[in-house]
Amino acid sequence: MTDKKAADRSLPLPEAVRAVRLWAVTAFRAAPLLVVVQCLLAILQAVTAPAQTYGVKLLVDGLTGRDAATIWLGSAVILGGFAVSFVGTVVSIPIQDTTAERVAGRVYRDLLDVTVSIPSITHHEDPEVADRLELIREQAWRLGMSFEMLLFAIGIGANTVAVLGLLGSVHPALLLLPLLGLGRVWSSYRNIRRVQDAIEETAPRHRMIDRLIEISKDARNGLEVRxxxxxxxxxxxLARLHDEVFDIQATALRRGALLDSVVRAAFGVVYAAAIVWVLARARSGQFSAGDVVLLILVAPQVDQLAGGLAGNVYWMGEILRSFGRYDWLREYAARNSWSDSRAPAPPRLTEGISFRGVGFRYPGSEQATLHDVDLDLPAGSTVALVGENGAGKTTLVKLLARLYDPTTGSIRVDGTDLRDIDPAGWRPRISAGFQDFVKFQFTAREVVAIGDTERMDDEHAVAAAIRRGDAEAVVEKLPRGLDTQLGRKFSEGVDLSGGQWQRLALARAFMRERTLLLLLDEPTAALDPEAEHVLFERFAQASRLAAAETGGVTILVSHRFSTVRMADLIVVMADGRVAEVGSHEELVALGGRYAELFRMQARAYR
Ligand SMILES: Nc1ncnc2c1ncn2[C@@H]1O[C@H](COP(=O)(O)OP(=O)(O)O)[C@@H](O)[C@H]1O
Ligand SMILES: [Mg+2]
Structure with a gap:
């Protein structure tokens, strides 16, 4: 095992306490009443058997001492125990399933909520954070099934207290017996760890085995194989890999079984000695007959308690670790909530958006992607960003959406640093269409309407956005129109071509009207140049009208000069810097990079 893994395994006490708290609070929030009832039932059920054992002791003492009151009390406790365990079992099975379901649902909801609530996307890209997120996602099922484990832990706690009480009531020295039981817990924990380590150790071999089987299954490989x-x-x-896997796992199991039997045997011998000791003293009258019976009856309970704890302590630890990570994620989200950004977004732009000495380096990346960007995007303008692949256009767009903050310098919106503007106020005032847009597996209507969640039910708004995105033809071809479920994952789902998806994504970007900033990052890359040109001609007119009202800026990234030349301002980027800025005519006259790229493309189309 590597050091890193070892470190990941141990959870410091304060964090463990917080994890337990989070665990309990999450379960309670999911279904307060059910959880409380379940916990009470768990405690009640856990103390039933010890209580009945005590009842038997009373009964025996009452019978030997001919004491009617003790006989009655003992009998009542025993019968009451039967009633409680019967009712408890009947009641708890159905609610336990309901509660577990609720808790699992809540955990998944909270997990999604926390991840999405973080205003930046840095956590998806910082390798260390992304790794942890991946771990949390992988282990979400553990958090989901945790409720049963929580009940179990509560039951074990109550059971331990009750059993200790019984033993202590006979003689305090007998409290040492459960300590031997702890030996079993320890050995069992070691065994499960050993088996888990073996599973981890053999994981690469399992992957190899899967790959070998895949090779033999695939018809395309059949030819070469033969x-x-x-x-x-x-x-x-394959045979050799199987043998190796078997050896490693069998060794772990064998060692575990040996350790386990030694510890169990030791427990049995010491417990038997304790019984003999009490029995000997009972003959001299120091202990009652009931005490002897009690000690004998408690033996299997102590064994069961140790066994139950042993079998689950590993998984309890793992769930605790998962909750520890989840707790870390919540803390990370709270730390990165940009709660200091309080300034409201302006109702309309009057000056525009300006970059001052903006530099940017991606998290986990060695080199900066943007350097010293100084740029003024006047209110109401349409700005085209051009430049070769990797020049930094998309990065600039992401900074404008404030998916990241600049590493150096600042972006100012009408003079206010974007860093100071409340993201909850800024985001609703921008919209975006990307080249690698998301293919949301929703209905066609939803795919567009989520562009403005406030107006999702507004039929006119959706229709208008579809018109602006030139996506009417796409919708007309769908079997159930806007109600068609999109995506192949559904049996009724319809999959679209890249261009059709793109038109819907563009319509989505046009859902929000009167935006302060519209970001279009090669949103029409899957369309042909003519279609793109027509679309943007229509779009440019509409956006000028809207811009007159809001002073909104449109940023358009495209490689097609027929589109680019329509912009008021063209920004040429190269190697993360602004190389040239101006109108189409100015830049052609300048005879620089833009003029050269323009000539090359014009020649290609001639
Ligand atoms: N998430 C990221 N992490 C690290 N580097 C990135 C990331 N995204 C882009 N880059 C790098 O930043 C540079 C600029 O990328 P990008 O802004 O996407 O360029 P463009 O949109 O002009 O093609 C590229 O060298 C790219 O490799
Ligand atoms: Mg790009």
């Missing part, structure tokens, strides 16, 4: 006579190679390799 021509080269690969059967012995494949079969021998």
């Amino acid at each position: 021509v080269f006579g690969l059967r012995p190679v494949l079969v021998d390799r």
